[in-house]
Amino acid sequence: MNKIRIPAEYGILVFGILISLVIIIWRIDLAYGYDPTLIIPEERQPFYPDEISYYCGTSIKSFSLGDFLKSFLQGYPMSINLWGNFIYFLKEYGIKWYYLFFIGIFFYILFGIVLIKILSLLMGNSIDRLFLYLIIMLHPGILQIAxxxxxxxVVITLLLFSLCSLLKKKPFSFFLSTLMILFLRSYMVVINIFLLLFLINKNRKRAFLISGGIIIVTIFYFLVQPYGIIYLKQFGQKFIPRLIENFSGINLWLFQGKIIPNGGLMDLEVWATYYYVLTYFCLYVYIIFKKRIKFRYVLESQLFLSTVFTGLFITILHSMIFGFFVSRIKLLTWIMFVISTASIVGNKEKMKGDLDETFIYS
Incomplete structure (x- = not known):
């Protein structure tokens, strides 16, 4: 009788679900007596601002391709976020706010399952795979959004699904997940473009030049807008500090002692800040300890370059036009970095064939 082998990662997934449920119970208790539709800005502690805007319907979006393209030509690119429409629909349908928390749990489970598939493809069966899975699933920022x-x-789960689709040569799945990302957070489609460019062929130079062109066009686009001077000033002030923060977790406020927990909802954001610094340090040491500085396979360099361009793109946007550089934004680069680490230190010897031929389009 064949035994059914269940990956050890599922134990970590269950543990993460339990932690998320404890956080949800705490949040419900914290919000006892509050109504999300009545809370004014100064009293938002029980809920995140975006949760309130979704629930109250203030972020309802109407969408047409014509309006979307027109907004780009006019210099005011439309932000597509139909998630607010979905949450408001559930609220109007009669779903109470405390039930909405379980949407996060559901996608946390999907996130964990897709992540297992990706790490299995890149690393085979090894204790290293379990270690990397652990640090991702128990990241305070992941638990915060879960x-x-x-x-x-949802967006990060779709990003992983896109990557998994490329690795397994499933173009339709990649297209579908990219389309869903477009409707939820439109600018993240560019990250999928980076993945596509670097993973569909072995011509890294061409992919590098096209990706670099996307970065240059992005900067130029915002500089020629009516507020271009302001964008340029913000870029000059914020780009280097945020680039360092995006690839190390280190920021000035940490050295100034301004990031401390206060017992409120934002404590998860605080712990995530320290977690970034700790895990980036450990991952850099981990790569060096494994003596995997040189890329042995095309896939390693492709994922590494995808991570670099993802980090650059996110940093540019959040230096020029977007506001706070919060944990859930930095997760995009961090998760890509961990996955890139998995490809570098992965146990390739236990996998049949050359990864370049197995996963990369010829």
Whole structure:
């Protein structure tokens, strides 16, 4: 009788679900007596601002391709976020706000399952795979969005699904997940373009030049807008500090002692900040300890370059036009970095054939 082997990662997934449920219970208790539709800005502690805007319907979006393209030509690109429409629909349908938390749990489970598939493809069966899975699933930033009705856990899950689709040569699945990302957080489609460019062929130079062109066009686009001077000033002030933060977790406020927990909802954001610094340090040491500085396979360099361009793109946007550089935004680069680490230190010897031929389009 054949035994059914269940990956050890599922134990970590269950543990993460339990932690998320505890956070949800705490949040419900914290919000006892509050109504999300009545809370004014100064009293938002029980809920995140985006949760309130989704629930109250203030972020309802109407969408047409013509309006979307027109907004780009006019210099005011439309932000597509139909997640707010979905949450407001559930609220109007009679779903109470405390049930909405379980949307995050559902996508946390999907996130964990897709992540297992990706790490299995890149690393085979090894204790290293379990270690990397552990640090991702128990990241305070992941647990923060898993215990909310924010769109971020959905978007990051779709990002992983896109990557998994490319690795397994499933173009339709990749197209579908990219389309869904477009409707939830439109600018993230560019990250999928980076993945596509670097993973569909072995011509890294061409992919590098096209990706670099996308970065240059992005900067130029915002500089020629009516507020271009302001964007340029913000870029000059914020780009280097945020680039360092995006690839190390280190920021000035940490050295100034301004990031401390206060017993409120934002404590998860605080712990995530420290977690970034700790895990980036450990991952850099981990790569060096494994003596995997040189890329042995095309896939390693492709994922690494995808991560670099993802980090650059996110940093540019959040230096020029977007506001706070919060944990759930930095997760995009961090998760890509961990996956890139998995490809570098992965146990390729236990996998049949050359990864370049197995996963990369010829």
């Amino acid at each position: 215990s909310s009705w924010l769109r971020d856990i």
